[in-house]
Amino acid sequence: MSAFRTLDDVDVKGKRVLLRVDLNVPMESGRVTDATRIERIAPTIAEIAGKGGKVVILAHFGRPKGPDPKDSLKPVAEETARILKRPVAFATECIGPVAETAVAEMKNGDVLCLENTRFHKGEEKNDPAFVEALAKLGDLWVNDAFSAAHRAHASTEGLGRKLPAYAGRTMQAELEALSKALEAPQRPVAAIVGGAKVSTKLELLGNLVAKVNVLMIGGGMANTFLLAQGKNVGKSLAERDLAGTAREILAKAKVANCEVVLPVDAIVAQKFEANAPSRSVSVDAVGPDDMILDIGPRSIEHAVSVLARIKTLVWNGPFGAFEMEPFDTGTIEVAEAAAERTAAGHLVSVAGGGDTVAALNAAGAADRFTYVSTAGGAFLEWMEGKALPGVEVLRVK
Ligand code: AMP
Numbered sequence: 001m002s003a004f005r006t007l008d009d010v011d012v013k014g015k016r017v018l019l020r021v022d023l024n025v026p027m028e029s030g031r032v033t034d035a036t037r038i039e040r041i042a043p044t045i046a047e048i049a050g051k052g053g054k055v056v057i058l059a060h061f062g063r064p065k066g067p068d069p070k071d072s073l074k075p076v077a078e079e080t081a082r083i084l085k086r087p088v089a090f091a092t093e094c095i096g097p098v099a100e101t102a103v104a105e106m107k108n109g110d111v112l113c114l115e116n117t118r119f120h121k122g123e124e125k126n127d128p129a130f131v132e133a134l135a136k137l138g139d140l141w142v143n144d145a146f147s148a149a150h151r152a153h154a155s156t157e158g159l160g161r162k163l164p165a166y167a168g169r170t171m172q173a174e175l176e177a178l179s180k181a182l183e184a185p186q187r188p189v190a191a192i193v194g195g196a197k198v199s200t201k202l203e204l205l206g207n208l209v210a211k212v213n214v215l216m217i218g219g220g221m222a223n224t225f226l227l228a229q230g231k232n233v234g235k236s237l238a239e240r241d242l243a244g245t246a247r248e249i250l251a252k253a254k255v256a257n258c259e260v261v262l263p264v265d266a267i268v269a270q271k272f273e274a275n276a277p278s279r280s281v282s283v284d285a286v287g288p289d290d291m292i293l294d295i296g297p298r299s300i301e302h303a304v305s306v307l308a309r310i311k312t313l314v315w316n317g318p319f320g321a322f323e324m325e326p327f328d329t330g331t332i333e334v335a336e337a338a339a340e341r342t343a344a345g346h347l348v349s350v351a352g353g354g355d356t357v358a359a360l361n362a363a364g365a366a367d368r369f370t371y372v373s374t375a376g377g378a379f380l381e382w383m384e385g386k387a388l389p390g391v392e393v394l395r396v397k
Contacts, residue, residue: 012053018138023059044168052108077113095133131158144168147375149390160393177371181350186311194219195317207385209253218319234290265296274324294320295330315351339368352379
């Protein structure tokens, strides 16, 4: 972990620590409905407060155009206090006299949550005056919001250039896991890329073929690759205009010596609904009215056999329309095999991005993966090989 500065590199006692976290939790009628994100950052808050630092929480919530009570962080701060089992004060502003007074009143070990940073336009613009106003409130900046690190906003990046900057424990765990998966992985390394469309994952596929030994493609996007190979995909979700791009990716993989694994059979149905009558067919025998909704048994077997010969797996996107039975079978069976090999110590498995967490949770496999990232966009940009601004500012120069 020497590449980034962490909480091991600083004495926080008596310091005002501006802690950027992800509190963008799902809420209904003013109540938090899923507190996973708060639970993930709780150890960092507890550690800084426990060491006598003053924890000043910075976060955004929603996409407000300006101050908007429905996007206030107040109820989230209350939920954070409940989870931390310690008081969390709240300031109705994140800059200016209200915030300054609230911070000035803090004692060592106190926790204060400031109002939504996106109530100010300067946040998303990374406006130097707004960065300055935030920086006045702290002696140092700790970034524990990997999920917001792909954005160069004032509280996610600007502060890191103004104040001494450190990774929080959640950020640190995420960076360590990601580095083990793609930057310095044990080989062979394989990637599973599934999900709906090729168009949203072009850069990701382009980056992966140059980095992994095996690329397994599933989901709706595999249909575009099957089309590119001249196969009939009937009424399946497929992007016909991207068949050429799919061929280019296959050619790039060949040059990079990356083995591409496409489905050899599929579960097809004529209706896109749960428990629609379905059958298993070879990818050479998809009928004109068929929709491919999952990979078939031979493809599952093949994917599982790949898992048996690799040491590292990185996974984004389901193999099929996993929200509907029985089209969740491919995702569940491959996820189970990956979870078992991970639990047995044969595999490092890292997964993340959008629906992937939901799919692995539904498969009951997430807990046995080495690391499951809850970050959506940031995880995808990392898989695309992009530098994340909120991570770059934490690098030891
Ligand atoms: P993504 O957000 O790109 O990871 O895509 C996830 C979505 O892809 C899920 O909602 C799946 O239901 C959908 N999906 C996966 N495979 C298929 C398929 N063969 N046909 C239609 N949708 C699919």
